[in-house]
Amino acid sequence: MKLSELYWHRFTPLHLLLWPLSILFGIFLLLRKFCYWLDIFPSVKLPVPVIVVDSITTEDGGKTPLILWLVDFLQSRGLRPGIVTRGSSDNPGTPMAVTDASDPTVVGGKILLLAKRCGHSCPIWVGDDRAAAAQTLLYENPNCNVIICNDGLQCHRLERDMEIVVADFSEQSLGNGLMLPAGPLRESLDRLEKVDAVVTNGKELEHIDSSDWAPTFDMKLVSETIYNVSEPSNCQLTTDLQDKRLNAIADFDNAQCFFDYIQQAGLNAELQSFAEDHRFVPQDLDYPEAEAILMPEENAIQCSEFADNKLWALPVEAWVNNQLKALVIRKLRKHITDGEALDDMAYPQCKKIVD
DSSP: HIEEEIIIOOOOOOHHHHHHHHHHHHHHHHHHHHHHHTTSOOOOOOOOEEEEESSSSSSSSSSSHHHHHHHHHHHHTTEEEEEEEOTTTTTTTSOOEEEEEEEEHHHHHHHHHHHHHHHTTOEEOOSHHHHHHHHHHHHHOOOOEEEEEEETTTTTBOOOOOOEEEEEEHHHHTTTOOOTTTTTTTOOOGGTTTTTEEESSSOOOTTTTOTSSSSSEEEEEEEEEEEEEEEEEEEEEGGGTTOOOOOEEHHHHHHHHHHHEEEEEEEEOEEEEEOOOOOOOOOGOOOOOOEEEEEEEEHHGGGTTTTTTTTEEEOOOOEEEEEHHHHHHHHHHOOEEEEHHHHHHOOHHHHHHHO
């Protein structure tokens, strides 16, 4: 069981000790941001606009599906986005490109998922210094004209033109509503008043007052289809597994949402969870009596090298309020100087005709 499960979703005497540390953490964040504002700490301004996409908590909260949605939208408007991120704690630090063949223990499972889904059309770079990673990405991909910074809300070294923050209204995500280390919030909920857009996932909690937040847009995470890992073009409806002997496997980070979905979909499955960031091996899929094995896409793609035709991946798609598209375009038009890119944004249908 993770520390967050033990302490971040309740109030215990331990929080009386941790709460002052949360206050100090908040003061530290404000002082660091103030130092960048005063140019005491140098920041980096890129020649292309930067969109930061992050979660207000330590949990993903739907941030990864939102980034995939944003990449698809920008590309549909004729833009050429790239993604930069810090990667996992085991990342060596120097900027490096991520491909679908990258090691998930180095780049992280969610980053590998981004590479699998959009890496062929959208360059992805990781590094301890997001600004350096972004500069390297632009050097290696000079056609890129928009940078999406994943998980960079607190990285003020990289100047940004738009901030989009995900707020997952599930109790597991917001927890006790306190900042680190007493709770799961990476910044105070008041921070949501100062960003450009808030994307909410789930039904708003009664004790949360969002009236002063930045423009807020609903997001729904949908899983309706599955695909065979050894033959990705083989797609089926999730309901096609209802009459099969099914094993459902996930690591701890994905287990709760995944198993909840299994029950909601009416699937009769043997459930098996592994430790957070588990490195899957062939023995983990050794279920000879199973007719099918289902895993969250993030976990399933790590098994692609040894998967047989019994292994299926469950992708998650984000459905987002279309008004967010208009806001993104308005923000980008203020900062993009490339005339051709502006024409593509304004008249994407013309580009399709020409192509």
